[in-house]
Amino acid sequence: MIEDKNTPRTSLSELGEFGLIRHLTKNFEIKQETTHLGIGDDAAVLDFDGKKCVLTTDLLIEGVHFDLTYMPLKHLGYKAVVVNLSDVYAMNAKATQITVSIAVSNRFPLEALEELYAGIETAAKIYNVDVVGGDTTSSTTGLLISITAVGHADQEVLTYRSGAKENDLLVVTGDLGAAYMGLQVLEREKQVFEVNPNSQPDLDQYTYLIERQLKPEARKDIAELLKALDVQPTSMIDISDGLSSEVIHLCTQSKVGANVYEEKIPLDPAVISICEEFKLNSTTVALNGGEDYELLFTIKQEDFPKIKANPNLTVIGHIVDEKSGIGLVTRANEKIALQAQGWNPIKE
Amino acid sequence: MIEDKNTPRTSLSELGEFGLIRHLTKNFEIKQETTHLGIGDDAAVLDFDGKKCVLTTDLLIEGVHFDLTYMPLKHLGYKAVVVNLSDVYAMNAKATQITVSIAVSNRFPLEALEELYAGIETAAKIYNVDVVGGDTTSSTTGLLISITAVGHADQEVLTYRSGAKENDLLVVTGDLGAAYMGLQVLEREKQVFEVNPNSQPDLDQYTYLIERQLKPEARKDIAELLKALDVQPTSMIDISDGLSSEVIHLCTQSKVGANVYEEKIPLDPAVISICEEFKLNSTTVALNGGEDYELLFTIKQEDFPKIKANPNLTVIGHIVDEKSGIGLVTRANEKIALQAQGWNPIKE
Numbered sequence: 001m002i003e004d005k006n007t008p009r010t011s012l013s014e015l016g017e018f019g020l021i022r023h024l025t026k027n028f029e030i031k032q033e034t035t036h037l038g039i040g041d042d043a044a045v046l047d048f049d050g051k052k053c054v055l056t057t058d059l060l061i062e063g064v065h066f067d068l069t070y071m072p073l074k075h076l077g078y079k080a081v082v083v084n085l086s087d088v089y090a091m092n093a094k095a096t097q098i099t100v101s102i103a104v105s106n107r108f109p110l111e112a113l114e115e116l117y118a119g120i121e122t123a124a125k126i127y128n129v130d131v132v133g134g135d136t137t138s139s140t141t142g143l144l145i146s147i148t149a150v151g152h153a154d155q156e157v158l159t160y161r162s163g164a165k166e167n168d169l170l171v172v173t174g175d176l177g178a179a180y181m182g183l184q185v186l187e188r189e190k191q192v193f194e195v196n197p198n199s200q201p202d203l204d205q206y207t208y209l210i211e212r213q214l215k216p217e218a219r220k221d222i223a224e225l226l227k228a229l230d231v232q233p234t235s236m237i238d239i240s241d242g243l244s245s246e247v248i249h250l251c252t253q254s255k256v257g258a259n260v261y262e263e264k265i266p267l268d269p270a271v272i273s274i275c276e277e278f279k280l281n282s283t284t285v286a287l288n289g290g291e292d293y294e295l296l297f298t299i300k301q302e303d304f305p306k307i308k309a310n311p312n313l314t315v316i317g318h319i320v321d322e323k324s325g326i327g328l329v330t331r332a333n334e335k336i337a338l339q340a341q342g343w344n345p346i347k348e
Numbered sequence: 349m350i351e352d353k354n355t356p357r358t359s360l361s362e363l364g365e366f367g368l369i370r371h372l373t374k375n376f377e378i379k380q381e382t383t384h385l386g387i388g389d390d391a392a393v394l395d396f397d398g399k400k401c402v403l404t405t406d407l408l409i410e411g412v413h414f415d416l417t418y419m420p421l422k423h424l425g426y427k428a429v430v431v432n433l434s435d436v437y438a439m440n441a442k443a444t445q446i447t448v449s450i451a452v453s454n455r456f457p458l459e460a461l462e463e464l465y466a467g468i469e470t471a472a473k474i475y476n477v478d479v480v481g482g483d484t485t486s487s488t489t490g491l492l493i494s495i496t497a498v499g500h501a502d503q504e505v506l507t508y509r510s511g512a513k514e515n516d517l518l519v520v521t522g523d524l525g526a527a528y529m530g531l532q533v534l535e536r537e538k539q540v541f542e543v544n545p546n547s548q549p550d551l552d553q554y555t556y557l558i559e560r561q562l563k564p565e566a567r568k569d570i571a572e573l574l575k576a577l578d579v580q581p582t583s584m585i586d587i588s589d590g591l592s593s594e595v596i597h598l599c600t601q602s603k604v605g606a607n608v609y610e611e612k613i614p615l616d617p618a619v620i621s622i623c624e625e626f627k628l629n630s631t632t633v634a635l636n637g638g639e640d641y642e643l644l645f646t647i648k649q650e651d652f653p654k655i656k657a658n659p660n661l662t663v664i665g666h667i668v669d670e671k672s673g674i675g676l677v678t679r680a681n682e683k684i685a686l687q688a689q690g691w692n693p694i695k696e
Contacts, residue, residue, distance in 0.1 A: 042434075042585060046400070055498065140411040146407055
């Protein structure tokens, strides 16, 4: 949080748009067979040879989706890619290419964009996607990142939000609520820092939470895992806005209801302990927290034996008929209606 | 330019993100065979059945790329789509799908976004592309539009910037410089309006210029025309930043030089007359003006008879070897080096 005044600052205007794009993208390698042509022409050229092609796009805006006070630019670049790929994985598809557009105000020197692109490059390497295009421009204020991801899958593997059927089991990957609590810790530290800029926070005990917020991972592994387990999910969505909101999306689009069991919701011990510290209900945090980028999906009951031993997967409930509604069955065995309180980016 | 205080204003926060997306996209129809799934899941699903898929993205930012003082929102929506499709057509490909992401500050009521989307919808209809996804969020200031376009073509038809060969002819579609002069007229009127808000400008004589600026069209017709004429271009690029800049891109990527003949550059009579009025050199305007969204391409000399009678196409020069450089042959028959003075969005 302390700015080093000696950091080199190269003005963006020295490079110009094309020079800047060349500079920032010079390390991006093409590795995907489906990438026929990457950056450098009017458009990229992809070749999916008859497979279904998947396309998704996300916009991240400074002051709305991220705060550069505690979000290092490298992490931001990484997270921007991950958030986008998560939508491809939520189709049970393989992500293969991304385009990255950025707008920056002149308060960002070249070195800042290099950091951002280093994060993008790292994510592209780890998730094995090619950066095949983009646009770079100035903004009147702040930083903005728009990423579009492309992927593919065989038709019979592709999984929509709309395929859940009565009696299917509701499954989540990983654990929930940690990213939101990581944000709470960072917000608290920002306030401490604003009061006392010399404070040296000890954040060791919050490492998992902060990592989940600043460097989330998308579940690239799940499509492969389900294939290996010989399970074809009936519906799937990623958990970006909180479990409640996503269960409701999935049920609404599948025209079904669901029972989610409070005691089954997977929580990391660090989430339970930080919730005590902040005097928050950990179930509420898991239901409404958002930014976990885990996957929520449904499977047929008969597939349960194939997944039950897997530590990555937790059955949290089951699908019921539409009229029965979408409810949380509490530890006290009461059913209360689930409500989407997920994050709303369109607010006053 | 006069705000009607009685226009209904529906706050965006009343709708929420998903409500807003549903509301704005409810009229978007799916017409393309290659669109397997449109808006509503984690990602769109496209099916190109073995064809090469083309992908391009653009970012338009208020205060950088457009000025809402004289750019009606409906025109802006239309133009944002057109600008993007132009890159697909510059691959000699067919555009089929777009995703549209927008960020808006709360000073925009719902009705403003409806105008914007009406323009997007009109463009999607006219250019026959499906809107298959997007993202809608708030911004801290102003309006921002990010569009990604997808298209396809058979491999042997796809045309890159890098294919121009010595002795090929350099061809442009339509005429150049009008969009830039339209902007000059609008900027002048804006200044007049700022001094006297009651002035009623008579812009009739500038209709063509203003239309080229506010409602440009992309050359969807050229791929079909060239196919009908049995001409396979050797290289192609769209003219977004001005002829100079695009000739240089094409030559650099093809590792060749070019002679462009000043007297051959196609100018509309309205451009010639407005340049006299503004005391500007019309050649300079055509070379550096930008935003014409015409296409620049090269063909083999032997194909000249096939195109020479076509009013849409003008041969403006030819390709020479790389060492001879990229030059403008003036009316006085002097060769001067072409320089890219096109618009630079990364500026102080």
